Amino acid sequence: MQTALVLSGPPGVGKTTVGWRVFDRCIDLELAPAFADLDLLGAAWPPPVDDPHQARLKAANLSVIWSNYRAAGHRRLIVAGVVENPAERQLLETAVGGPVVICRLDAPDAELADRIRHRGREAGDSLDHLVRRASELSAQLTADDISDFTVSTADRTAETVADEVVKRWIS
Known part of the structure; x- marks a missing residue:
């Protein structure tokens, strides 16, 4: 199993909610997880003109946080x-000191809009x-897919999605 799992996807797809459920599953498996x-x-304003989504800041902060988590004995991120x-x-891989596994979470646009609202x-x-x-x-992430695997969150509970993510990540 890779050390770091990244749950990616558009707003409203359930990244944070599923992330917490994956964290819980990893606790149950005694994998010493940490969550970020x-x-x-990257919650800072204004962003630099050449980095409007704060990717560099997020990665720099993740590097420090992961270092602190590892020092405290955590082994999965x-x-x-x-x-x-x-x-x-690449920024994230540099931040965590190795490869990351990216799981792209996906749901139909109508469901994303409903969740956001x-x-x-x-x-x-x-x-x-x-x-x-x-x-x-959602369209961009599908067209330019850089994920290692995709899991649908459409009409599914966060628990069911987390179970599938953990199974695919650990396998």
């Missing part, structure tokens, strides 16, 4: 966050922008 959410590691291209994958974090123009971004990013 790239959105939180679960990361929730969008990985759009090979350069971003019902989670209550965005409103107005921000909500409309995020729904459009989810659809665009």
Whole structure:
């Protein structure tokens, strides 16, 4: 099993929710897991013009956090966050000191929009922008797929998705 698993996908697909369930499964398997959410590691404004999604900042912060987790005895890292291209994958691999396994989570655009609208974090123009971004990013991630495997979250519980992710990651 690779040390680091990255759950990638568009907004609303369930990266963080599934990530926590994968974390729980890894605890049950005594794999000494740790969890990081790239959105939180890049929560700074304004972003640099040449890095609008804060990929470099997220990777730099992940490197420090993973170093601290390892020093505390953790051996598996679960990361929730969008990985759009090979350069971003390379940044994450450098941050964790080795290869990452990327699981692209996928769901239909209508389901993504519904989830985004019902989670209550965005409103107005921000909500409309995020729904459009989810659809665009879903198409981009499918067309330019850099994942190692894909798991659908459509009409499935986070627990069921996590079980499949862990099975495919560990196998």
